[in-house]
Amino acid sequence: MGCVDARHVALLRDLLASTPWVERAEDLARGLRRTRSPGGLMLLGTPDDEPWHLAAHLDDEARYADLPQLSPSLVRWEPPPGAPAHLRIGLERLEDARRGHTLFVVNEAPEAPVPLLERVDDARRSGATVLSLDQGDPELTSIAHEAVSLSPSGDPVTFEGMQHLVSSAAGQAEDRRRGGLRDRLSRLLDLVSGPRPAD
Template identity: 45%
Template sequence: MDIAQAALLRELLDGSDWVRRTRDFAAELRAAARLAPAGAAGRPGTTGPLLVGTPSIEPWHFAAHLRDEAAWSGLDELRPTLVRWRVPPGAPPHLAVSIERLESVRRSETVLVAAPGPAPVPLLERVADARRAGAVILALEDGDQELRGLAHHALTVPGGDPGDEPGGDFRPPGRNAEPAPGGFPFELTEHLVCAAAGEVPSLDAPGPGGRRRIFRDRLARIADALISPPPARW
């Protein structure tokens, strides 16, 4: 993340269709997490949505920020379980949940897919199996039509691509602005989703207007944090 990307986030604070769609996706995540079957969070090494990436890109930062939002907001059901394609020997329990976990999903559990690139066949197959088992599938993707077709709810990142490297130009939907340089980073969208997922009403600002102000405050803090060193892996 750099200053230009932080400036893009500040520009989005003015309000756009992209912010609305991000908040809608986060609301679906909250709703799905609340409907998880009793006892799912108590399964060994498992809590909250099952967050899985591609075999080549693990969503470390997404998991860490969503975990922080769960703690900040008091919504423990948002605390994710990172599902890994390869578990190294000696990994702690919360980092030792293998991809085989998707083979045992229960009805109404949530599978959150973060794919900043084409979803490979092994991932699509496991997501399809999880959906047939009754899991709620949410996908954050960069234009993969097959993955989007498997998801109950999907958010497509315009111009996003693996590793936050420069991609296609991005023009915030509904805004008359120049395309943002370097495309719209996938990790920036993860920040937005996390902030919106942790959105809670304020006692000082009840109602929809209050919730919007809280979200804008969260985004402002994220914009400030984007030019700081990234958090350590958890």
């Protein structure tokens, strides 16, 4: 997580402290951390909107927190054949979903496309845990084991802001809470900013 992102998350947590959104993000993050092994977390968006930004943040959190199971496989609808291996993961990856795997679905559109819902339902039937972050899509929410649904307007947190909250919370240890995350954000800022000059 970059210096600006870490400060953004700390500020966002402060602004949302009196709302349920921080706790909702932490609940979703706990679901991500329950992924049993590296390679078991699959991240899926829609054909028109792939969650690159969230994938990068989760990958950073996996490294910083030494939780390799948080590094996601970004599942793409039509990966180009010449792309690097980690960007060539297609929908066939979902066919291997099983118990101990986690499918994290990110859908900013008001309604998920039917092919996405079908793929997600198949993964759930195969034993994968399904988590979703969406804009109030009742069908996607009904398939997910754990979901955070924002309304397109009226919530004090944006869709992008919630992605930041979830990814940063995923990297914190299970026994750390608000103070622990603040300490961790401070350490991340120190890492990004480099050593401080001597007084």
